[in-house]
Amino acid sequence: MPELPEVETIKNTLKLLVKGKQIKDVSIYWPNIIKKPTDTEKFKYILTGQVFRDIDRKGKFLLFYLDDDVLVSHLRMEGKYSIHQSEEPAKKHTHVIFTFTDGTELRYNDVRKFGTMHLFPKGYEHTEQPLSKLGPDALANTFTSTLLYEKLTKTTRFIKTCLLDQTIVAGLGNIYVDEVLFKASVHPLKRGNELTNKEIQAIQEATVLILKNAVQKGGTTIRSYTNSHGEMGMFQQHLSVYGKEDEPCITCGNPIVKIKISGRGSHVCTTCQKK
């Protein structure tokens, strides 16, 4: 589900809810979510007693900073965090519960169980997988058109595939890539090395504009995404192509078509986005 704007919104809403809370216990109902350490008893032991100090984000990853360690969490398709009273019964797809000393709990819910958690001693989180492989965050000032130009012009891959590749730029997913390429007037099947300097600049600028706008609108809710207060995003009202198959293009009026690129549904106006 969540791409950069959704994860950023979750970070902002969750930060206020967990800061200063001390972990009394951790319950794990689906161990496959815990990727490091592989021993879930060790995972629990390390976390117990620590206090949540801050939350950061890189690309689509949440970084929970505790006293001595950092919990790196990826929500994949449908992961969600929410705060509850301990007495409140857990929902159907709650897989990890962090019980706090004040009688509340942070619960991780994930219908499809694709999400991941990695625990690192502070200082090691960025130099080891999964974060070590990421390119610059799409909203960081290190994401420049110069850098994008260097990475794109030496590959023959489709631009859509490149923008989904988190080692090139971190944070874009299927919705926002389609929106970015429409705004930049670039066809998703254009190859990296076919792009002009001007097109790459347009892609970089569209990325920043769209993502900032989407963060400001609280993200995009298509079916299940909510922030950690349970509120929906509003950016779905501003989508130009994603989910608009057969609807008229807002620029030229021709119908948006849906094609498949590396297994992902891709929405494009073949009139506005030249190949």
Next chain:
DNA sequence: TTGGGTGTTGAGTA
């Protein structure tokens, strides 16, 4: 009823 599709990403294969 069943197969195809879903906001992600790694592995395997040709």
Next chain:
DNA sequence: ATACTCAACACCCA
């Protein structure tokens, strides 16, 4: 190197 398929999993819809 690249593009595709599958797998992880549950649910929704035509």
